[in-house]
Amino acid sequence: MNKRGHVLNALLLALGLGVIIEPGLDAATARTTAQITVPIVLGALFPDVDTAFGRHRKTLHSLPVLGIFLAYPIVFGNLQYVWIGVLTHYILDVVGSRRGIALFHPLSDTEYGMPTGVTTSSKYADLVTVIITAVELAAFWAIHTYVITLDLDVSAATRAASEAAAGFGF
Numbered sequence: 001m002n003k004r005g006h007v008l009n010a011l012l013l014a015l016g017l018g019v020i021i022e023p024g025l026d027a028a029t030a031r032t033t034a035q036i037t038v039p040i041v042l043g044a045l046f047p048d049v050d051t052a053f054g055r056h057r058k059t060l061h062s063l064p065v066l067g068i069f070l071a072y073p074i075v076f077g078n079l080q081y082v083w084i085g086v087l088t089h090y091i092l093d094v095v096g097s098r099r100g101i102a103l104f105h106p107l108s109d110t111e112y113g114m115p116t117g118v119t120t121s122s123k124y125a126d127l128v129t130v131i132i133t134a135v136e137l138a139a140f141w142a143i144h145t146y147v148i149t150l151d152l153d154v155s156a157a158t159r160a161a162s163e164a165a166a167g168f169g170f
Helices: 003-021 027-051 063-076 082-096 125-147 155-167
Strands: none
Touching: 003 027, 003 082, 003 125, 027 063, 027 082, 063 082, 082 125
8 A cells, every 4th residue: 555545544543443442422532533543643654664764565564563563552651552553554555455565574575465455556545445444443343342442541551561571670
């Protein structure tokens, strides 16, 4: 996908997740949506920083990079929801584009993609982005409803991580 597709995906995700996390159409939903929009959009744009250095769709399009963003809110207590933007960027590049990404870089430069993708210049790129976003929102709803709450308070996880780190002398 191109930057436009990643931003479209991130904005639609932020709107949808705002309603999933804080159901309703009231001030609380608007506040939640406002809180998560910037981190998700920044996360969605971050992997393409590797167009300026490194190798595009390799350097910052890998599972180790996603792992760093997943760990960040637990270890440091900030950057919540950036990982969602990074993860959905990867999903768009794997499912929505023809080229795919090097998920296991730097161990392997093999790019993984699916035959469902279109070229970034395709007239169907936006449609594919919206369809993938709808599937992502359904998955996040299921995770939020049945597995773990995607709320904004990660303070308990941060405290637990800090206590664990203190146990190791950090």
